[in-house]
Amino acid sequence: MFNSVKYLLLLVISVVFLACSGKNDRPTINFSADSSSIVIKNIDEASLFExxxxxxxxxxxxxxxxxxxTPGDEDSLQDEKDIFxxxxxxxxxxxxxxxxxxxxxKTYLVESYIGIKFADGNKLFKGTIKHNLEPQTQMLKR
Incomplete structure (x- = not known):
């Protein structure tokens, strides 16, 4: 009896560790090597197809x-300006x-909806689904 409980406990612990994935599959937003452009990498195949x-x-x-x-500390106007x-x-x-x-x-705020998922199994299970999509945001300092 004790042996079967031990194996069952070991199986449950193994499943929990395998189910928890530390993989970050969100797209990465960074400056290019020469900081002349912004590059979004690590885009999943479905988003890339679209x-x-x-x-x-x-x-x-x-x-x-x-x-x-984004405005600096010394800027009198605290407005964010769109970069074309x-x-x-x-x-x-x-x-x-x-x-x-x-x-x-200067610091730049980058927003992108690339690779954003409305609801996945994790959010559904935790009950943290929101009513609208939120963009992936990244602050980049040049």
Missing amino acids: IKKTYRTNPDSIKLISVLV GKTLLKGDSVIFTPEQAFIKG
């Missing part, structure tokens, strides 16, 4: 990424190149 399909039909009209310059630029799909990455170069010392 991006490619939309990009092929009209590459100028899609807004995959939103970039805002061009979005390019290259391989499995999305590259945003601004019309004017990023300014050294």
Whole structure:
């Protein structure tokens, strides 16, 4: 009897450890090596397929990424300003190149809906499903 309980407990512990995945499958948002553009990598295949399909039909009209310059501590106007630029799909990455170069010392807020899932099994189980999609946000300092 004790032996079967021990094996059952071992099985339950193994299943719990295998079910808990530490894998971060969200897209990564970073500056390029020379800080002249913003690169989104690690995009899942389904999202990449949808991006490619939309990009092929009209590459100028899609807004995959939103970039805002955040105000500094000394700025009198505390408004975030939208940065305009061009979005390019290259391989499995999305590259945003601004019309004017990023300014050294400034902080940029990047928002993207790429790879965002409305509800997955984990959120359903925990009861943390929200009524609207929230973008992935990343603060980048040049």
